[in-house]
Amino acid sequence: MRKAVVDTHVCVACGCCMKVCPRKAITIPKGICAEIDQKLCVGCGLCAKECPASVITLEVCEK
Amino acid sequence: MKQNKKWYDYLWIVSLTYLILGFFNILFAWLGLLCFFIPLIISVTMGSKSYCNKYCGRGQLFALVGGRFGLSRRKDIPKWIKSHYFRYGFLIFFFAMFFLMLWNTYLVFAGSKDLSTVVTLLWTFKLPWHWAYHGTLFSDGVAQFAFGFYSVMFTSTVLGFVTMLLFKPRSWCVYCPMGTMTQLVCRARNGSSPHNT
Ligand code: SF4
Ligand code: SF4
Ligand code: SF4
Numbered sequence: 597m598r599k600a601v602v603d604t605h606v607c608v609a610c611g612c613c614m615k616v617c618p619r620k621a622i623t624i625p626k627g628i629c630a631e632i633d634q635k636l637c638v639g640c641g642l643c644a645k646e647c648p649a650s651v652i653t654l655e656v657c658e659k
Numbered sequence: 660m661k662q663n664k665k666w667y668d669y670l671w672i673v674s675l676t677y678l679i680l681g682f683f684n685i686l687f688a689w690l691g692l693l694c695f696f697i698p699l700i701i702s703v704t705m706g707s708k709s710y711c712n713k714y715c716g717r718g719q720l721f722a723l724v725g726g727r728f729g730l731s732r733r734k735d736i737p738k739w740i741k742s743h744y745f746r747y748g749f750l751i752f753f754f755a756m757f758f759l760m761l762w763n764t765y766l767v768f769a770g771s772k773d774l775s776t777v778v779t780l781l782w783t784f785k786l787p788w789h790w791a792y793h794g795t796l797f798s799d800g801v802a803q804f805a806f807g808f809y810s811v812m813f814t815s816t817v818l819g820f821v822t823m824l825l826f827k828p829r830s831w832c833v834y835c836p837m838g839t840m841t842q843l844v845c846r847a848r849n850g851s852s853p854h855n856t
Pocket of ligand 1: 599600616617618619620621622632636637638639640641642643644
């Protein structure tokens, strides 16, 4: 299964990803960068499409 | 997309109204100070970017026009625009220009310069805007600040629209000085990793 992963170094913390995630898996703790709850993410890729900085990728992960 | 809309999902109407009001009476430009102070106050006092994440009407406007209305190529933004060099550089440039604008306002206040009823686009092109000026009860400086501030807002909107068309709808957010600044404030306040503290 694939999950969304944020390149935190270049994330601008704008929150576009957060707004589109159907699972509400994304938060931006303390305004620094987006954080994805891997347990909630279903790998739909909506956030990656929306991210204006294109810093979200979908990575294959175990289990 | 079905989502529960909250009241703050309609703040794009406020942003749009602001831009339109500037065409009728430039003094409304003063209201734009809210978009400077609210995000700053939120980031300083609460240490979050909830302004960007929830309330920013400008971001919503771009999302609406570029996303819902499809006026965007939806391409990846070039790497250099999202680099820290460019983002911080743009922030510095933006504020340098902002202080220059304040200085000009001061000169008009002090009476050593005449009011110029133009809106300056991209810090270069002077657009005649006298039709939105109907005099002020106060000093000419009050109007000068309005013209200067509206120039800032107008310029950033135009830049935002161009990058919206070329890249993703909210591309402006990548290099938006307010966004960069509030993120820096949050970083400074909370340590650079979200897992700290
Ligand atoms: S891939 Fe889908 S479910 Fe996972 S974080 Fe992104 S939008 Fe949410
Ligand atoms: S949309 Fe992209 S840049 Fe914006 S907060 Fe999400 S991951 Fe970061
Ligand atoms: S980055 Fe700028 S335009 Fe984007 S949501 Fe934040 S304040 Fe608004």
